[in-house]
Amino acid sequence: MLLDKYISELLYRYQCVTVPGFGAFLSEIESATISGSASTFLPPRKVISFNSNIKNNDGLLANHIALAESISYGNALIQIATQVNQWIAALEDRDKIVLENIGEIFVNGEYNWVFQPSQNINYLISSFGLNSFVTPEVKREVLLQQAEVFEVKEPIVLQPKQSKKNYSYLKYAAAITLFFGAGLSAYKIVHDQQVATDTLRVQKEVQQEVQHRIQQATFFIDAPIPTVELAVKEEKRPYHLIAGAFRSEKNAEKAQKMLVDQGYDARVLEKNNFGLVPVAYGSFKTMEEAESLKNKLYKEESIESWLLID
Template structure:
């Protein structure tokens, strides 16, 4: 069984792929870039990182292996455990763990694991077909000199031009511009509404597929918190984007998680209704647009919870 291939297949579709008992491979989207004096163009891509502290089994990799290899879920977990034992043995003996199309994991002098990703594979499906390229530098001074020589050699002939009264044309031009502006604004308003509706439908469809893969979710509580009676909060209309801190099978644990988030300064933390996986999602906050949710997700992943993820209602 080639476990690297199964991990690579999941990295195309998910932001986090956890190998139980070993660590998690995380992806972050990087925008297109232009670097260097020769203008090197790089398309948008997914940058892969590794977190050895995330080891809980979320069921995603085991389910995928079971389906692709036509085996039971429990057997898939055992097979994955065999690879984890082999990789751990190599790292303990200061050998490298080479994962094809993903990267290499080595050990430094302090016995810490260091991950070096492969940069030849772009896991961002939106960038399929796009490749980096280098644009040659344009020598503008040569063109200016050639134009100057041509102008010096060209004869100059002064021809008197007839004078016409075009004062009425400015009023006609202003009227035409006004009509064009009204039509453009109306079309843009209609198009923006249509695009927003289509985007929300696609995002909901993707989110439903993600929910089907979730079998278990955890939330780390550093100290016991007294039980707080909280009512389940329904999704607010026109705020379909939720930044999730964790999902719980017990409503009591979800209430404790909300109390801890409130104590940490997240006053908008709340609980969503029970989902199809019989879990109670606990969210930091809900948003009206995807852009707002993405900005807040990056901030919280840097300062509070690297495993925070987006739920689209």
């Protein structure tokens, strides 16, 4: 059975995919980055990590395999256990496990499992079609200033000729210009005052006419417009932070009540295709809000949760 194929399918929708008895593959959203001198652009993506300490069966992988291969839930668990035993035996022999589109797991010199994620695939659905690309490094040329050599020549000085003409008539021209300038300034002042007076008179007449029309107006509407009732559409919250999934609806309701008592806006979601009833810590408008609560639960209370997207 190609177990890595089913794990890869679930990583598109869920933040945590647990392989019972082996470990969990976790995904975390990473923003777009630009790195390197050649400006390598990497789009937003999900970074995959592996935690060998999370081994409890949450039913997600087994239910997915049972539905995909049309087998029972119990048989799906048996097939998972068989594959897990093969993986563990390979790691004990210090062989490398290659999981297609997920990554590689091998044993280091201290006998610890090391996970190397694959860079060939992006599990963030919102980044579909965005590929990484590299822009060439911009090379700037240094311009050298070349010294220019100029021939130094002696300056040529022009001596003005002495004029013996009489320019006494210029003082009379200046007096005449001053006289006309003063006359024009006085005329402009009188003209501006007359325009301001006329404008004020027109504004007063317009204001009186407006007041007269307001006094004569009536404010009764014979046929008022009927009241329009608008239906308020509930805001969509497609991102659910799942606390657990239950086969019994009563157990799901108990879990929801317990989370509400703890201060969470918990809710019971609709039964999924595997016959399980998910219970969410809360539902959010954006993935960033859900990721924030998920990280807070993990850091402060060491609680594992996963994200369900409608």
